[in-house]
Amino acid sequence: MRCGKTKRIMHQYYYNDLSAKEKVGFESHLNMCAVCNKEFGKVTAVLDELKHERMPIKIKPLNVYMAGVYEKIDKKKKLVDFLLLKPLISATAAVSLLIIISIGVYQYKLYEENSFIADNYEIIKDMEMLDKMDMLINLDALESMKEIS
Structure with a gap:
């Protein structure tokens, strides 16, 4: 050796x-x-x-040790849950805000369209009458063409 x-x-x-x-x-x-x-x-x-020189070794009973382990696991789980929950709350708030804004824009456009129709009802009614008159004129023209042939 x-x-x-x-x-x-x-x-x-x-x-x-x-x-x-x-x-x-x-x-x-x-x-x-x-x-x-x-x-x-x-x-x-x-x-x-x-x-x-014997050094004393302190050994905790297993149930005390495991209680500490479970406590640490619970703390980490709560931290992870909180860290995951925070972005989820933010995302939910953002989506809710987008939905509310979309509804508001839709309502505004609908109101604007209805307002336009209400404000210009007489003009639109007159335009419809003019269209009918054009149709009558065109009808008269068609009938006169029919008589010629």
Whole structure:
């Protein structure tokens, strides 16, 4: 075994995580290499020191942890709903405004047309009479042509 691999697996040897073959190779390299043996002594000292200084690990019960997760999900869902709702409200208002304006324009044009007819009723009536007179004149002309033939 080479020094590089030996240094990489020192912690595995310390925690007894090596196969029997790897253990034999590791131990034989430590017996032959003073540098790796010294390095392993330092690693062992540090790991032993860490073993004595236990750090408390605070683990929340699963139900408390999941309640926090669900709360965060609800907050994000509300935010997404709000962000989607805001443009929807704006779009609805814009469409409603367009409909109201369209109805107003239609009503104005209808009123304008009716107003024109009401204001010019006499003229229109006279024009209709003139059209009828033209038709009568044309009818007289047709009858006279008929008599000629």
